[in-house]
Amino acid sequence: MNLARLQQTLIAAARRQEPDERVPYAFEKRIIALIAERAAVSGRALWARGLWRAAVSCVVLAVLCGAVSFFTPAAGDNSKDLSQDFENTLLASVDQSDATP
Amino acid sequence: MEERSEAELIAAVLQGDSASFEPLVAKYSPRVFATARRYARRDSEIEDIAQEVWLKAFDKLKSFRGEAPFEHWLMRMTVRTCYDFLRGHQRNREASFSEISEPEEDWLDRFVAEPGNAAEDADAAKALINRVLDRLSPEARLVIQLLEIEDRSVKEIAVLTGWSVPLVKVRAFRARAEMRKILARMAKDKYL
Numbered sequence: 088m089n090l091a092r093l094q095q096t097l098i099a100a101a102r103r104q105e106p107d108e109r110v111p112y113a114f115e116k117r118i119i120a121l122i123a124e125r126a127a128v129s130g131r132a133l134w135a136r137g138l139w140r141a142a143v144s145c146v147v148l149a150v151l152c153g154a155v156s157f158f159t160p161a162a163g164d165n166s167k168d169l170s171q172d173f174e175n176t177l178l179a180s181v182d183q184s185d186a187t188p
Numbered sequence: 189m190e191e192r193s194e195a196e197l198i199a200a201v202l203q204g205d206s207a208s209f210e211p212l213v214a215k216y217s218p219r220v221f222a223t224a225r226r227y228a229r230r231d232s233e234i235e236d237i238a239q240e241v242w243l244k245a246f247d248k249l250k251s252f253r254g255e256a257p258f259e260h261w262l263m264r265m266t267v268r269t270c271y272d273f274l275r276g277h278q279r280n281r282e283a284s285f286s287e288i289s290e291p292e293e294d295w296l297d298r299f300v301a302e303p304g305n306a307a308e309d310a311d312a313a314k315a316l317i318n319r320v321l322d323r324l325s326p327e328a329r330l331v332i333q334l335l336e337i338e339d340r341s342v343k344e345i346a347v348l349t350g351w352s353v354p355l356v357k358v359r360a361f362r363a364r365a366e367m368r369k370i371l372a373r374m375a376k377d378k379y380l
Contacts, residue, residue, distance in 0.1 A: 088299075088300050088375045089303060090368055090371050090372055090375065091368070092303050093299060093303075093371055093375075094364075094367060094368060094371055096299065096303070096306060096308055096313065097313060097316060097317040097320060097371075098317065098332075098336045098337060099308040100308045100310070100313035100314050100316070100317050101314070101317040101318075101321070101336075101337045102337055102339075103308055103314070104314055106222035106225070106226075107221070107222060107225050108218035108219065108221060108222045109218075109221060110217040110218055110221050110238075111235060114213070114217055114235075114238070115210050115211075115213035115214040115217065116210070117239075118209070118210075118213045118239065118242045118243070118246075119206065119207060119209060119210050119213070121239070121243065122206050122209065122243070122246055123206065125243075126206070
């Protein structure tokens with residue numbers, strides 16, 4: 088078999104094939120709908136991404152606060168207690184009047 | 189549609205009016221589909237290619253500078269998308285030539301007996317060349333299609349594919365050899 092000739096003949100056959108330009112019905116409408124859908128999805132994705140970032144930041148902040156309160160040594164001295172200081176100040180006059188004979 | 193109004197449509201799309209893209213899709217889809225049909229056989233695959241081309245074109249419209257016609261820019265994108273499709277569907281290449289149909293076998297027999305009498309426009313010859321093209325590597329198929337079947341110049345192919353001119357020449361040489369090898373295997377399967 089003459090392969091070179093067969094190759095030429097088959098290529099000539101391919102050249103004779105008419106280009107098929109048929110387009111499915113309303114194809115352009117479908118493309119525009121797809122583009123609009125993608126835009127909506129990308130808007131939602133933007134929101135979701137922002138919310139996820141906010142959530143991660145909140146978790147990190149909560150963990151930090153927890154760590155600070157956990158590792159900070161508890162104050163053993165009552166004088167550093169704000170409520171006690173407040174009460175002492177408020178009742179100072181009463182204490183003084185009790186002390187005077 | 190005049191060139192000016194086409195430029196206006198593109199400008200409108202770039203300003204956010206995506207509906208202005210519709211007339212462009214309607215105008216150039218026949219060419220996109222015709223090109224896609226040269227590389228894919230199933231309707232679903234052809235539609236997927238065309239859809240990908242248009243979505244890419246919409247996304248990359250900013251890179252269209254208007255120096256060359258929109259159609260040329262779009263066809264470059266179409267050819268490259270078809271090439272990507274071929275690279276992603278290489279599994280189809282392993283089909284055996286024992287599967288060739290009876291009319292194709294008859295056509296081959298006629299060609300062997302009398303090469304001059306085997307008609308080029310016969311459906312069997314077209315089916316046979318499609319079968320051979322399906323077995324080529326993606327690079328070879330693209331080069332054979334553009335260079336031999338569509339009769340484009342090496343320079344044009346370089347522009348369409350993004351390959352350098354020497355690379356197109358090398359791939360064209362290899363593609364012809366690959367095609368001859370496939371034809372030799374086909375002859376061997378059938379006659380030996």
